[in-house]
Amino acid sequence: MGMKRTIQKLLKSTFLKAPFGCRQYEVSLISSADDETSRPSNRLIDAAMQSVSAARQIDMSKVSTRVTSPPLWPNIWPGEHYRLLAGLIEVMQPKLVIEIGTYTGLSALAMLEKLPARSKLVTFDILPWKTIGHTHLIESDFASGQLQQEIADLADPESFQAYLPLLQQADLIFVDGPKNVTFEEAFLKHMSGCDFPNEPLIVFDDIRLWNMLHIWRGIDRPKLDLTSFGHWSGTGLVDWTRQAESGAIRRAA
Numbered sequence: 358m359g360m361k362r363t364i365q366k367l368l369k370s371t372f373l374k375a376p377f378g379c380r381q382y383e384v385s386l387i388s389s390a391d392d393e394t395s396r397p398s399n400r401l402i403d404a405a406m407q408s409v410s411a412a413r414q415i416d417m418s419k420v421s422t423r424v425t426s427p428p429l430w431p432n433i434w435p436g437e438h439y440r441l442l443a444g445l446i447e448v449m450q451p452k453l454v455i456e457i458g459t460y461t462g463l464s465a466l467a468m469l470e471k472l473p474a475r476s477k478l479v480t481f482d483i484l485p486w487k488t489i490g491h492t493h494l495i496e497s498d499f500a501s502g503q504l505q506q507e508i509a510d511l512a513d514p515e516s517f518q519a520y521l522p523l524l525q526q527a528d529l530i531f532v533d534g535p536k537n538v539t540f541e542e543a544f545l546k547h548m549s550g551c552d553f554p555n556e557p558l559i560v561f562d563d564i565r566l567w568n569m570l571h572i573w574r575g576i577d578r579p580k581l582d583l584t585s586f587g588h589w590s591g592t593g594l595v596d597w598t599r600q601a602e603s604g605a606i607r608r609a610a
Contacts, residue, residue, distance in 0.1 A: 383565075383566055383567065383590060384567050385565045385566065385567060385570065386567070386570055388570075388574070393574070394577070395576060395577055395578060395579060395580050396579060397579055397580060397581040397596075398579035398596045398598065400579075400596050400598070401558070401579055401580070401581045401594055401595075401596045402581065404445070404448060404449065404558060404594070405581055405583055405586075405594060407444075407448045408441060408444035408445045408447075408448045408449075409441065409444065409583075409586045410444075411443075411444035411447045411448055412434060412440040412441050412443065412444035412586070415440045415443045415444060415447070415470070415471070417431035417432055417434075417439055417440055417443070417467060417470070418432065419470065420439065420463065420466045420467050420470060423463070423466065423493040424463075424493065430463060431463060431466075431467055435585060435586050435587065435589075436588075436589050437587075437588060437589070438464070438560075438562065438587040438588040438592050439463065439464065439467035440467070441583065441586055441587045441592065442464060442467050442468050442531065442560070443467050443468060443470050443471045444471075445529060445558070445560070446468050446470075446471040446472055446529070447471040449528060449529055449558070450473055450476075451472075451473075451476060451527075451528030451529045452473075452475070452476050452477070452526070452528055453476065453477050453478075453479070453523075453526045453527050453528055453529075454468055454472065454476070454477070454478045454479070454527065454528065454529045454530075454531070455478075455479055455480075455481070455523075455524060455527040455529070455530045455531070455557075456468070456478060456479070456480040456481065456530075456531045456533065457480075457481045457511060457530070457531065457532045457533060457534050457544070458480075458481070458482060458531075458532070458533035458534045458535075458562075459480040459481065459482035459484075459486050459489075459494075459506055460482065460489065460533070461489055461491055461492050461493045461494070462480075462486060462489075462492055462493045462494035462498070463493050464531065464533060465478060465480050465494070465498075465504060466493060466494070466498070468531070469498070469503065469504060472503060474503075476503065477502070477503055477504075477505065478503060478504050478505070479505045479506075479507060479523065480504070480505070480506050480507070481506070481507050481508075481509055481511060481520075482506065482508065483508065483509070483510050484508070485506065485508060486506055507520065510540075511544055511547070512534075512539065512540045512543035512544055512547075513543075514543075514547065517544075517547040521551060524551075524553070525551065525552070525553055525554060525555070526555065527553070527555060527557045528555050528557050528558075529557055529558050529559075529560070530557050530558075530559045530560070530597075531559075531560045531562070532544070532559060532560065532561050532562065533562040533563075536562075536563050536566055536568050536569050537568065538568050538569075538571075538572065541569070541572045542572065545572075545576065548597070552599070553597055553599075554599075556596070556597055556598045556599055557597050558594060558595065558596060558597070559594070559595040559597055560592065560593070560594055560595075561573065561576075561591075561592070561593040561594075561595065562588055562590075562591070562592060563588065563590045563591050564582065564584070564591035564592065564593040565584060565590055565591030566590055566591060569591065573591070573593050576593075576595055578595050578596060578597060578598070579595070579596040579598065580593055580594065580595045580596070581593070581594045
């Protein structure tokens, strides 16, 4: 992965300078859609349209108060995914949401804004939230029991199996992992070998980053690119239905 990052930085600095001023840009790729074998299901299209409509009315000002300096990420939409995540929660009314990648906690806080009172959000990371120096989480966020953090690497087969009974109860899974390819491939492989009776929707963050391009293209399930209404670096929605093909991920040609 070190070599890949070096090549990407070299491309950006030498050959692919942004043709306009912007805070940040990343190397990506546009590709044809006619030869993409995974098409969105009606369920995905309905969920996307309803969630985008709901996101238009959602106020993230309470979450934004946790951000101490501009830009106030939760207020930005489209371009950031916080209001879209909250829209999905409002539309789906999930009993259990799984987040993979707690980090500073902003996504968890955004989803909590619309999480039904009797529902739960379990966020996974390899580091406790308190150890993140610039975390946006505070102790009281966990007081009601709706928000819970688990420390585990779900790319590890033993850890995945240990938490499988919990994962199988999920209605919505938000994957915001390291984007190092290794994690995503392992996680999808584990998922493909198990039954998920609730047929969850899965949100993948950053699907247009270079490292994530083949991951997203290779997911062999009904899927929909929602980047225009989500995160500028890519937001993808997957329908993990039992009627989907048995392979969760295929290698892009």
